[in-house]
Amino acid sequence: MRKVAVAGVGLVKVSEHWGKPIGALFADAALQAMKDAGTDGVDGLYVSNMSGALMQEQLSMGALMADAIAKPGLSAVRVEAGSASGGVAFHEAVKAVASGYSDCVLVAGVEKMSDVLPEVVTKSLVMEEEQEYSAYTGVTKPGLSAMLHRLYLDLYAEPSEVGMMAVQSHENAVGCKHAQYPFRMSIERAMDSPMEADPIHMMECAGVGDGAAAIVLVPADTEGVEVAATTVATDYCSLPMREDPLTLGAVKTAAEKAYKLAAVKPGDIDLVEVQDDFTINGVLSLESLGLVEPGKAAKYVAEGGSARDGELPTNTFGGLKARGNPLGATGVYQIAEVALQLRGAAGDHQVEDANVGLAQNMGGLGSTCAVTILRRLGR
Amino acid sequence: MSVPRYWREEVPRYRLLGKECTGCGAKFFPARPVCTECGSTEFKDHKLAEVGEVVTWTVIRNPPPGFEKYKPYVVALIELEDGMRLLSQVVDVDPDEVQTGMSVEAVFRRVKEDGKTGIIQYGYKFRPVVE
Numbered sequence A: 001m002r003k004v005a006v007a008g009v010g011l012v013k014v015s016e017h018w019g020k021p022i023g024a025l026f027a028d029a030a031l032q033a034m035k036d037a038g039t040d041g042v043d044g045l046y047v048s049n050m051s052g053a054l055m056q057e058q059l060s061m062g063a064l065m066a067d068a069i070a071k072p073g074l075s076a077v078r079v080e081a082g083s084a085s086g087g088v089a090f091h092e093a094v095k096a097v098a099s100g101y102s103d104c105v106l107v108a109g110v111e112k113m114s115d116v117l118p119e120v121v122t123k124s125l126v127m128e129e130e131q132e133y134s135a136y137t138g139v140t141k142p143g144l145s146a147m148l149h150r151l152y153l154d155l156y157a158e159p160s161e162v163g164m165m166a167v168q169s170h171e172n173a174v175g176c177k178h179a180q181y182p183f184r185m186s187i188e189r190a191m192d193s194p195m196e197a198d199p200i201h202m203m204e205c206a207g208v209g210d211g212a213a214a215i216v217l218v219p220a221d222t223e224g225v226e227v228a229a230t231t232v233a234t235d236y237c238s239l240p241m242r243e244d245p246l247t248l249g250a251v252k253t254a255a256e257k258a259y260k261l262a263a264v265k266p267g268d269i270d271l272v273e274v275q276d277d278f279t280i281n282g283v284l285s286l287e288s289l290g291l292v293e294p295g296k297a298a299k300y301v302a303e304g305g306s307a308r309d310g311e312l313p314t315n316t317f318g319g320l321k322a323r324g325n326p327l328g329a330t331g332v333y334q335i336a337e338v339a340l341q342l343r344g345a346a347g348d349h350q351v352e353d354a355n356v357g358l359a360q361n362m363g364g365l366g367s368t369c370a371v372t373i374l375r376r377l378g379r
Numbered sequence B: 001m002s003v004p005r006y007w008r009e010e011v012p013r014y015r016l017l018g019k020e021c022t023g024c025g026a027k028f029f030p031a032r033p034v035c036t037e038c039g040s041t042e043f044k045d046h047k048l049a050e051v052g053e054v055v056t057w058t059v060i061r062n063p064p065p066g067f068e069k070y071k072p073y074v075v076a077l078i079e080l081e082d083g084m085r086l087l088s089q090v091v092d093v094d095p096d097e098v099q100t101g102m103s104v105e106a107v108f109r110r111v112k113e114d115g116k117t118g119i120i121q122y123g124y125k126f127r128p129v130v131e
Helices: A022-037 A061-068 A085-098 A118-126 A141-155 A159-173 A187-192 A249-262 A279-288 A297-302 A327-343 B003-007 B010-015
Strands: A004-011 A044-048 A076-079 A105-112 A195-197 A210-219 A224-234 A271-273 A356-363 A368-377 B017-021 B043-047 B051-060 B073-080 B085-090 B103-113 B120-128
Touching: A004 A022, A004 A085, A004 A327, A022 A061, A022 A105, A022 A210, A044 A061, A044 A085, A044 A327, A061 A076, A076 A085, A085 A105, A085 A210, A085 A224, A085 A327, A085 A356, A085 A368, A105 A327, A118 A141, A141 A159, A141 A195, A141 A279, A141 B051, A141 B073, A159 A187, A159 A279, A159 A297, A195 B051, A210 A327, A224 A249, A224 A327, A249 A279, A249 A356, A249 A368, A271 A327, A279 A297, A279 A356, A327 A356, A327 A368, B010 B017, B010 B120, B051 B085, B085 B103
Parallel strands: A044 A076, A044 A105, A271 A356, B085 B120
Antiparallel strands: A004 A210, A004 A224, A105 A210, A224 A368, A356 A368, B017 B043, B051 B073, B051 B103, B073 B085, B103 B120
């Protein structure tokens, strides 16, 4: 297997792109990434998209996106793994280059959520869950996380400590050109916002937006940013099947395998991007990744451990909460952001001495998790 | 919801009927093709207990399409007296009065309708046990 490197990245601001069809949104990110990589000679395309079949009534997304960047003939496929689509597409793309089958691959996520009404977004999110016995109860995606949130509050933390995850993400988004909500938010604002699914407040949830992010992958050289590990793991889809609901089994499995492949320990990670689509998901992710002890992540966040200038800089461009969460594109945003950090190209968001970074992208209530570890070469 | 898709889940939903692995005795709800404990594919019916308690719960305030008229409603993770766990709405109770550990019992209720001419979907919900 060859080592693989990130040669270029492209990020579109997460926003409501009313005037742009999904192909144009995709092309914006893809062309940026190819320009950044200094090549348009890609020989494979992996499109990550979660809900185009529902929101745009569009299948054949691989062909449509190859068409959008005027590359008929290109091998192209759409990857869907719920909200983990981006991380899983990246994993597949890395395998294509590592195996020698492809020499230059474009992996790009796109999601256009502003085309549909809010209740259709709610429906698309619960489509990530098992339909006949979970979704049939009328539960929602935030509702499932809310049940974990309540268990966590019963055992370990105050609501405002969990809520600080969102406050910190907003703090990190200030000045970020591709963030949807680049402004500060106080903990009072979060705690005073209406309930979305008790005990989750509305301002503890990622919003709705359109976005596209792209990465070009090539065989690794001696410089740049190397893919040290990429893993995917799954877990039982329905909550009642989980022995300990507060352990995200897929996250734990994917992370342990990734540390082993990259030959690093959790303590070697200089920065991390986690799935904070709800504050509790971010908190539980830090724990299941093995970065913070079980039951302690909310306090760790509240005490500043995960701040950008803290011990473990987390969600350095705003995370899902403030950069935005365009579902199928989110995992690609996360990895591109880690790559920018390791290149030293993160501007005002730069984490000092960033050599190893991790991105964790999760679908459903942790039924799929993709973990990526990137490493800076040539030091 | 298509007719066959609804029809094939009627018995488990209407009767709270799960499966027991004939290889190792592990119990499941709903049915699964493969036993998670021993890998067996042979099962017999297991009737679930109809009383249990709330392990954790939430209040759905922004429901998916089809559930609007019930909002706000409670959805809980329930552990039954036979140790089985499932997700269900908890009804006939003010959301403010739901508590972790609350004793609940199964009831047969309407779940939602597919418009004016489609299937009327039914199934189990749970309500507080009146002591």
